Amino acid sequence: MSCIIDPAIIRDITAVIREAVAEDWIQEFEIGANTSFNDDLDLESVEFVTIAAGLQRHFGGQIDLIGWLSTKSFDDLIALRVGNIAEFVSDRLVAGGGQG
Amino acid sequence: MLIAVPPLTGHINPALSLAAELLLRGHEVAWAVHRDLIPDLLPADAEVYALPVESNLELGKRSSGVRGLESVKFFYEQFCLPLARASLQPLQDIVQAVEPDLMICDHQMLAGALVARARKIPWFTLASTNVSILKMSGVIDAWIDEQFAGLQRDYGVPVQARPDFSSYGVIVFSSEALLGGKYAYYEAPYHFVGPALTHRPLAVEFPWQEMRSDALKMLISLGTVSRDRGLRFYEVMMEALDGLTVSDSSQSRRSLQVVMVAPEELRERAPANFIVRPRVPQIALLAHMDAVLCHAGHNTVCEALSFGLPLIVAPIRDDQPIVARQVIDAGAGLFMRYGKVTVAAARAAVEELLRKPGYRNGALRLKESFRHLGGASQAAGILERFLHEDSAPSGHTRTVQPGPSHAVG
Numbered sequence: 001m002s003c004i005i006d007p008a009i010i011r012d013i014t015a016v017i018r019e020a021v022a023e024d025w026i027q028e029f030e031i032g033a034n035t036s037f038n039d040d041l042d043l044e045s046v047e048f049v050t051i052a053a054g055l056q057r058h059f060g061g062q063i064d065l066i067g068w069l070s071t072k073s074f075d076d077l078i079a080l081r082v083g084n085i086a087e088f089v090s091d092r093l094v095a096g097g098g099q100g
Numbered sequence: 101m102l103i104a105v106p107p108l109t110g111h112i113n114p115a116l117s118l119a120a121e122l123l124l125r126g127h128e129v130a131w132a133v134h135r136d137l138i139p140d141l142l143p144a145d146a147e148v149y150a151l152p153v154e155s156n157l158e159l160g161k162r163s164s165g166v167r168g169l170e171s172v173k174f175f176y177e178q179f180c181l182p183l184a185r186a187s188l189q190p191l192q193d194i195v196q197a198v199e200p201d202l203m204i205c206d207h208q209m210l211a212g213a214l215v216a217r218a219r220k221i222p223w224f225t226l227a228s229t230n231v232s233i234l235k236m237s238g239v240i241d242a243w244i245d246e247q248f249a250g251l252q253r254d255y256g257v258p259v260q261a262r263p264d265f266s267s268y269g270v271i272v273f274s275s276e277a278l279l280g281g282k283y284a285y286y287e288a289p290y291h292f293v294g295p296a297l298t299h300r301p302l303a304v305e306f307p308w309q310e311m312r313s314d315a316l317k318m319l320i321s322l323g324t325v326s327r328d329r330g331l332r333f334y335e336v337m338m339e340a341l342d343g344l345t346v347s348d349s350s351q352s353r354r355s356l357q358v359v360m361v362a363p364e365e366l367r368e369r370a371p372a373n374f375i376v377r378p379r380v381p382q383i384a385l386l387a388h389m390d391a392v393l394c395h396a397g398h399n400t401v402c403e404a405l406s407f408g409l410p411l412i413v414a415p416i417r418d419d420q421p422i423v424a425r426q427v428i429d430a431g432a433g434l435f436m437r438y439g440k441v442t443v444a445a446a447r448a449a450v451e452e453l454l455r456k457p458g459y460r461n462g463a464l465r466l467k468e469s470f471r472h473l474g475g476a477s478q479a480a481g482i483l484e485r486f487l488h489e490d491s492a493p494s495g496h497t498r499t500v501q502p503g504p505s506h507a508v509g
């Protein structure tokens with residue numbers, strides 16, 4: 001990822017992903033900013049709904065992941081990495097004045 | 101009638117059932133298809149006009165590493181659209197020679213749709229998966245629209261939003277009960293006819309004498325495109341289910357027998373309770389099964405549900421994640437992550453599927469939804485009715501019956 005992301009946000013997003021997927025393998029699977037949702041985690045696009053709900057619970061209602069994803073291109077969606085979501089969350093937290 | 105289909109087993113199979121039904125009713129049926137890619141699939145006496153193969157269109161071999169969303173883009177960019185562009189001129193020549201009264205075009209055989217429109221021949225769409233009629237994702241749908249618009253512009257027909265769907269009628273080999281009403285449909289005159297399973301001409305050998313009458317039986321199949329992706333998944337299944345004893349829905353302990361469609365090389369490594377074959381007579385086998393573990397291909401799912409069989413769905417590519425979700429939402433099965441599943445998770449999923457009666461009940465509800473639909477016979481009836489009305493004097497003012505335009509909920 002190009003800019004610096006707070007490692008705490010990556011950790012929190014990782015926890016949200018692990019909880020949303022809720023399978024044995026992912027609890028051990030190393031997740032970082034470079035982890036790809038399609039290639040590394042084998043996630044399906046329909047699963048973003050659960051992750052989006054988890055992010056809202058954790059970071060607050062201003063985190064509209066599905067709305068943000070709908071502004072992306074097809075290629076962006078295919079290449080989506082944890083770091084992209086961390087940047088998005090960071091931006092919204094700054095814009096929204098931090099965690100509620 | 102001229103049938104145009106892509107060289108994919110899952111798209112040819114329902115068309116085969118329909119063609120057999122039309123022949124029985126005395127119609128002449130010809131095929132426009134890439135015969136070199138599918139030498140075993142069509143009956144020997146079929147009237148076939150071979151489309152030339154310009155590039156290697158064997159989807160499975162070319163896309164072995166691609167999964168999920170990436171496979172959707174790959175499918176259109178590397179298969180569907182090149183296939184359409186390469187087939188337009190040859191198909192136009194075939195149509196000129198055959199002069200069909202009606203064309204029957206698979207939804208992913210875009211050349212059929214465009215040639216029919218250009219030559220003003222009535223045509224129907226065959227949708228071999230229900231997912232293509234759904235409005236799923238604004239981003240992906242807009243991208244597909246753009247690709248289809250480019251294709252139509254280059255061929256010189258007016259650009260339509262969904263050129264794969266005929267305004268004469270779209271025959272969907274599925275039921276609305278399976279669709280579940282979660283997503284809206286594209287506007288088109290749909291006919292839901294359920295799966296078409298009849299008149300499959302192909303005979304595949306199978307060691308029926310090895311089937312154990314006392315065991316619970318499960319079929320594992322990843323479909324024709326993904327069968328040879330890799331061995332990991334099969335190896336996990338063999339380890340997880342080796343010699344397994346499970347509880348059935350009345351809590352009796354039964355041994356499990358597995359029929360697994362997998363590459364030949366796994367045959368000698370298979371546990372004693374496995375029958376491993378690269379090809380099986382799937383529909384004949386399903387009558388003897390208690391459950392199915394598959395890639396959530398629409399055909400395999402509907403075939404299993406026609407027998408009321410609960411499913412474990414391990415989607416890999418294309419529309420499979422959506423079909424898998426339909427099965428789960430209908431209460432007819434469980435999810436498995438194809439590329440990640442562990443031995444422990446695989447065993448737990450199989451045990452749960454066979455132990456809890458709820459999944460079988462969910463599958464039986466969908467079986468019931470298919471029972472009211474007529475499959476290939478209903479589809480043939482729709483086409484006959486159209487031809488009859490079209491040739492009648494009032495035919496030109498015939499109105500197309502609109503299908504349900506939006507899903508409920």
